[in-house]
Structures are given as C-alpha cells and as structure tokens.
Amino acid sequence: MTDLSMLAQSAKAWPFELARALEKRVAEQVKAGERAADAPVIFETGYGPSGLPHIGTFGEVVRTTMVRHAFEVLTAGKYTTRLICVSDDMDGMRKVPDTVPNPKSLEQYLQMPLTTVPDPFGTHSSYGAHMNARLCAFLDQFGFKYEFLSATECYKSGRFDAMLVRAAAKYDAIMGVMLPTLGPERQATYSPFLPISPSTGRVLYVPMKHVDAKKGEVTFTDEDGTDVTLPVTGGAVKMQWKPDFGMRWAALGVDFEMFGKDHQANAPVYSKIARILGHRPPEQYVYELFLDEKGEKISKTKGNGISVEQWLAYAPDESLALYQFQKPRVAKKLHFDVIPKAVDEYLTFLDKFPQEEAAPQLENPVWHIHSGRPPQWSSPVSFALLMNLVAVANPTDVSQLWGYIARYAPGSSPQTHPLLNELAGYAMRYYRDFILPAKTFRAPTDQERAAMADLADRLRTFPDEPTGENLQTMTFEVGKTHGFENLRDWFKALYEVLLGQEQGPRFGSFAALYGASDTAKLIDEALAR
Template identity: 70%
Template sequence: MTNETYMTSKAWPFEQARAILKRLDIEKRRGIDRGDRPVVFETGYGPSGLPHIGTFGEVVRTTMVRNAFVALTEGKIATKLICVSDDMDGMRKVPPTVPNPDALQDYLQQPLTDVPDPFGTHGSYGAHMNARLRAFLDGFGFEYEFKSATDLYRSGAYDQFLLRALEKFDDIMAVMLPTLGEERRATYSPFLPISPTTGRVLYVPMKSVDAKAGTITFDDEDGTEVTLPVTGGNVKLQWKPDFGMRWAALGVDFEMFGKDHQDNAPIYSRICKILGGEAPVQYVYELFLDEQGEKISKSKGNGISVEDWLKYAPAESLSLFQFQKPRAAKKLYFDVIPKTVDEYFQHLDAWKRQDEKARANSPIWHIHNGNPPSFVPPVTFALLLNLVSAANASDKDILWGFIQRYEPTANPSDNPALDELAGYAVAYYQDFVKPNKAYRAPTDQERAALTDLAGRLKAVPEAEASDGEALQTMIFQVGKDHAFENLRDWFKAIYEVCLGQSQGPRFGSFVAIYGPEETAQLIDNALAGKLS
C-alpha cells in the first residue's frame, strides 16, 4: 500500500499514528533533538491480580497503533512497546483466591515485590504475577519490553526524576492539592516513603523536604522521625504523580487508557511537563459494560475473561471486538461472541475484493498487520451452532458429517481452522444455547405451513438438495402460500418451533447442509412435541 493510503485512512489506529507523527514534527520545530530514541508506546499493568480482558485490550489496541505508525513511516522510525508493571504498589488486601491467604496478612501495604509468593514459584507475589502477565502476553505473540516499577525505582532509573520532583515539590503540590478533599490536603505528599522498620508503603505527610540533600523527613509508623533519600527505591510516588513521572522518565510518546482516567489525564500531563518531559499522545477508550449495562468489574465478576472468550471463539474475533468503536461503551457478554466471530470472517472474506483504500480502513489490516490469512470457512459460526442444535451434537465429529455434505473435499486435517471452529460451536452450544432452549407449540397456521414445508422437503430432488438458494426460495414460497403477512414471522416460527430459539441463520443454507430429509424429520418431531 502507498503512504498516501495510510495518511488518509479513517481507521482510528491510523488517526492516532498520524497524531504521533504530528507530535514528532512539533518537537522538531521546537528544536528538541530525539537522537536515536525510538517512539515509545506504553501500557501499564496492576499486578495485584491476574491479567484480564482489559489488559489484553490495552496491549492489542496499542499494538494496532504501533503497527499503523510503522506502516505510515515505512519503518524508518524505530519504535518499541513497553509494558510497565506497578509492582511497587503496596498490597492493599489479600486476594481470597491465593493459597493460605492468612499467611499474607502480615505483609499488607508492603510492595508487591516484597510480599512472599503464596504459590511458591517465584521470589515474590509481584514476581509471580509479572510472570503470569508475560506468559499471557507471550501467548498472543505480542512484541513488547517488560519493565518492573520496583526495578525502575530501585535500580536508579527513576532517580533523576525523583530528585527533580523534590526540586519541584511545591509545583507538584500546586497541581495536586486543588484536586483533593480538605482532609486529605492536610496530609498529602506526592512521595510515599517505604518504612525502614516495617517495609510498608506509608501515606504520611512530609515534615520537611530537602532538594539539595535529596531527602525527605517524616514520622515512621512508631513515631520516630526518619530522613530518607528519595533515590534508590526508598520512596515511590503517589499514583497520579507516578503516572506523569513515568511518561517523562521513559520518554513515552503514546499511551491509551480507560475513561476512568480521563479526568486525571491533565494532571498526568502537567506533572510530566513539570518534570521536564513532553506529555504523550493520549487515547481514551470507553469501558466495557455487562449485559445489564453496568461497568464490568473484576471484583463483581460480571464480565468475560480472555480465557472465557477463547474457549468459544478464535483470538482474532476478540481482537475485532477490541478494534470496533473503542470510544463507544459496548456490552461485553457471552451473546456477542457468535456475532463477532461471523463479523470477523465477513471482514476477512471482503478483504479479497477490496482496494487499497478499503483495506487500510478494514479491521482485518489491524488484526493481522496487513497480512491476513486467506482461509474463510464455507459455513458461518451461527450456522454451525444451529447444526449442533438440530443434531444435538456432543462433539465436532458429528458436525463434520454435515459440513462434508456441503463441502465434500473439506476435512479436519486440511482445514484445522474450520475444525477448531466446529469445536468452538459445540462448546458454545453446550454451555449457552442448550440450557436456554425453549421450544413452543405452533399455531394452527404455523402447523399447516410446517407440515407443508416438511412434505416439500421430502420431495426435493437429490440434485437440488444442496442448493441453498433454491431451498430458501421454496421456504419463502411456503410462507407466502400460507398467508404470512410478514415473512419474518414465518421464519421466526420455524426457529422457535423447530430449534427452540427466536432467530437463526439463513434457513435455506441450514437445510442445504443439514439435509432436506433430515430437516423434514426435524419438523415432524417438533410438530409431534418430541423436541421439548
């Protein structure tokens, strides 16, 4: 594709890539010399719990922007994605899911990297969770550079900016204090010292700050006055100043975050500037909602985990869900999975016929970095689900019998992606469709029409048995012959009486794969009340 194509693409990753390019141009005009420093894309992670769908969303979306930037600049500007773990945060509460949680009670408020690993596999709780994060990201093949906040603080990587924060203490307080309530203002400090006696992260006021000496003075938990250097991991910053300091220290050029950060973003930017940095291009995305429209929360358990999604659908469909309208609040619950899977393959199928401009706007470019696979399944996921339903299939081998009727040359070994999709369909049906099936008895009009349809299906010539279009036309005609004013009501009746659900795939295609004789038998069983 040409650079002009990328420069005019309306896809949001290209829009953000162009914003970064504009930022670099502004820096250049200001006389800022970047030297060989790469463009830095950053994501942050709180390791108090396991990585989740939000973690995946930030990394996959940021990767999409990074890929768009590389394409836009023809790879002439180096880039890197860094994932920072806030593992120096104090452990506020013991997760109930860890082994022997009572044993961790004495470590509350200590940095997560100082808390013993209850799983016994790593040097600390923070290290264990960091390893889980890296395994999670590696499993998706993300290219990133991992950074531990503990290492950054204790190695001296942050020292220069911590000393500068000490010099600019009053300026930072002037930014922070107006954002706080009266009670908190009285004791607030951007510096959180680590108690030399208890090892806990302390939220205490400063008795004095000495920029020349590079120290802070405060009262320890036992009331003893303590003076500590702000360098070498003796302190950390409160999370809002830490956010801005991290941007300055790591030279971050792009970061996205959820809407819950939006009000604080100007604070991060101002602190970054106070510390001598340039605030990055920022992209705010909406948070996911559950089926009832409530914000998804890990503590509530009202969302879908990445593992949940991947049990029922390919990873590419999850990437598509993350790509679509990130600035619009979207409901994330299990019912969206089949629709998203079919949308992914529809986009993949359309790619073959698209010109450069359309491809640069397609989610497929961003899911596959411009190099998508060619495979598109011959049947939709929705259709596979209905085949499972009609055949009451307990494993994907049963499905393959129907798939091969429609596509005789297809087989599991040569079509692993389709085989995987069949497995997903069985799993999704068993867990979500089957338990909610609700067959109903037909009305007199519907019974007469279904009886007629079964008779016509039994008489379909073998040569026309797999002609989905001809079968669809016949089904339409039956509805017309039985005076359905709205043919949608006719198809809805077929689904509700014969499949136990209110909607389904194009029924002619279903019949072509399931078989006219088998569909006629399904209808007879439904009319006889044998399916409920």
C-alpha cells in the same frame, strides 16, 4: 514513502487517526530539538499486579499494538518503535486477595510493596514477581511484541533517579498541581513521595517534614515515631500513583499511552506533572469501559463481567480482538451473548478482505487485528449456522459434524479449514452452555402446521442440487403459498417449532448444511411431537 503509507495518510480507521497525531508530535519534537531523529517512539501500557491480568489488560495491549503497527505503516519504517508494559509492582498491598492460598498468612504484609510480599503460590521470589510472570505468560500466548518493565526494578536500579531528583527540586510545583484536586483533610497529609519505612518495610502515606532539593532527600516521621531522612533515589521512596504516572512518562520518554475512561479526569494531572519534569506529555487516547449484561460497569471486585479465559472457551482470540477494535469510545456490553455475533462479524470481515482494494483493506478490522497480514483461509460456515447444526445433529464429537460440513462445502476438511474445525468445537460448547438450557419448543398453529408439512414434502422431492439460495427461495414460496402476510412470522415459526429458539441463521443455509432430506425428517418429528 510507499504506496501503503500514502494510503495511510487518509485512512479513517481510528488507529490511523492516532498514528497521524503521533507522527505530528514526533516531527514537532525533532524540529524543536527535543528529541533525536533516530530516537525510538515509545508506546506504553501499565498493569497493576495486585490481581491477575484480565480482559482490560488484553484490550489495552491489543489496541496499543494496533496503533503501533498503523504508525509504522504510516511512517514507512522511518522510526523504530517500542512497546513497554510497566508493572506497578512497588505499590503497597492494600488487601489480601481471596483467591490466594492461605490468605491469612499474608495479612502481616499489608501495605508492603508487592515485590517484598512472599509468593503464596511458592513459585517465585515474591507475590509481585509471581503476578508479573502471569502477566508475561498472558501476553505471550497472544504473540504480542513488548518489553516488560518492573517498576520496582526501575526505582531500585536508578532508571527513575534523574526524574525523582527533579521531582524533589520541583516539589512545590507538583504540590501546586496536586493539592487543588484533594479535599482539606487529604491536603493536610499529602505528599507526592511515599517513603518505604526503614523500620517496617511498608509504603507510608505521610506528609514530608522537609524536602532537600539540592540533596534529593526527604524527611518524614517513621512508624516508630522517629524522624527519618531518605534519598528519593535507589528505591527508598516511590511516588503517589498520579505523580508516578507523569514521572514515568518523563523518565521513559513515553510518546503514546491509552487508558480507560476512569483515568480521564486525572489525565490533565498526569500531563501537568510530566511538563513540570521537562517532558512533553504523550499522545493519549481514552477508551470507554465495558458494561455487564445489565448495563452496569464491570468490576473486578464484583466479578460481573467475562474474563479472557471465558471468552476463549467459546471463540477464537481474533473475535475478542475485533470486539476491542470496534467503537472503542462507545460503552458496550461485554457478556456471553455478544460472542456469536463477534465471531461471525470476524468471519465476514475476513471473507471481504481478499476482494477489497488496498485503501478499503486499511479500514477492514482484520488488517489491524493481524498487523496487515490476515490469514487467507476463513470459514465457509458461519458460527450461528454451526450452532444450529449442533442443535439438530446432537454430536458428541466434532468429527460427527464434518459429514454435514463436507457435503455443504465440498473439499473442506479439518486439515484444509482449521479455523472451521476450531469453530465447530466452540459451537458445541457454546450451544451446550448457553442455548440448550434456554430452549423452548412450541406447537405450531394450524396454518404453520400445514405450511411445514408442505415444506417437508418439497424438501424430500427437491429437484435441483440443494444450495442455501435455492432452498431459501423455496421456503419463501411456501410461506407465501400458505398466506403469511409477514414472512418474518413464517421463519420465526420455523425457528420456534423446529429449533426451540426465536431466531436463527438463514433457513435455506441451515437446510443446505443439514441436508434437504434430514431437514424434512426434522420437520416431521417436530410436527409429531
């Protein structure tokens, strides 16, 4: 056992807590003879390809990747691991998305498996294949290490056959789990098997007239009124989504899966199905769902959230990974106004990491975001400070900001600080789209005017090399000199009169970045307005 794996035994970060539970599970299975000692440990995530991958897809894969890495460190490489991403592409198409070309042309394919629906974009063999390609491209852009599995291919290739035959043999036991979860009307027509109609190609939600456990066959009434007998193997049928969850766990030997709170009530059902099929349910982790700016649950249908693409237009993906890492079991607002704070928190954690001992490093989010190898470079300028620089410098190009930045952080350049260069571009976009439209400047009171004029004079004649600290101290002194009982009111006045907003970064840091003389000029212009 390495020093790092020993530290991981007591690390409190939630990926390590899950990793320790998973290690215990695997050790118990090996001891009981339920698995080979060298069998890979399987992590799984699922994806519904009826729509595009979204922020929930990113969150599930990035969080699972964090647990996978924590497990590998904890066990010091004792086990091989695999992360499988399964696309439920054999599901019937329930409705035609409004976003596809010529949606009416797809209405004739409703309830057909997504992998038999033609691709409206004309680039792949089916709608399901198109969406699967979009998923893989989405995951690849973040560098995730995963294996993609198509549910259709698993059903048709025989990968699920053994479990499907066992499900036929255990049909009554599965029905015993499912029926109590359904209403009377649904109970009358329910079947865990969904046959694919030989006459129409649609996924049928019909009761079974007979289940032959020995032959692994089911008999049902097809849409044309005839009774049809099909094998449960070879892709002739699929399973209802709840039994499918448990069957997939059993067929793929899944050891760990996490899912959103909307699955929490059904998790015991998935586990019971897996046990019926002879597989110990995987370790599971339920995370909270995100809320919109009004505190309401985010819905893909409503479009009331923020997409990955929208987040990445204003911030690096590491900031989004941090937001996913922090308090996964707490419902959090996911809207544009959380982005700046997430960026600056990421920078803070990145700055701390090199100064920390090994044990605290394992608790630092950047260790988990970067799989134990966070970059050494950070940003000497915060995102909030950059946005305020944008507010007063009014640049048309990032290069125009670098004169201020290089003076504030000597020796820095786009080449030596690529993250800072990216952040400058993000700050310009975020300021333009969200801060500028909400700006409201106000006139100063007589007390504020006198204090600001004094501050401008002191900035023009500042005797020392300006730094964030000494300029902040001087600004405090000016506030005290002019009788501000609560210095927060003094700084709030600076932000409202000079920047048109109620709050901002440390004023001294802003003045150091923008320059003492330029800040004095900014005050003069504001007082003359």
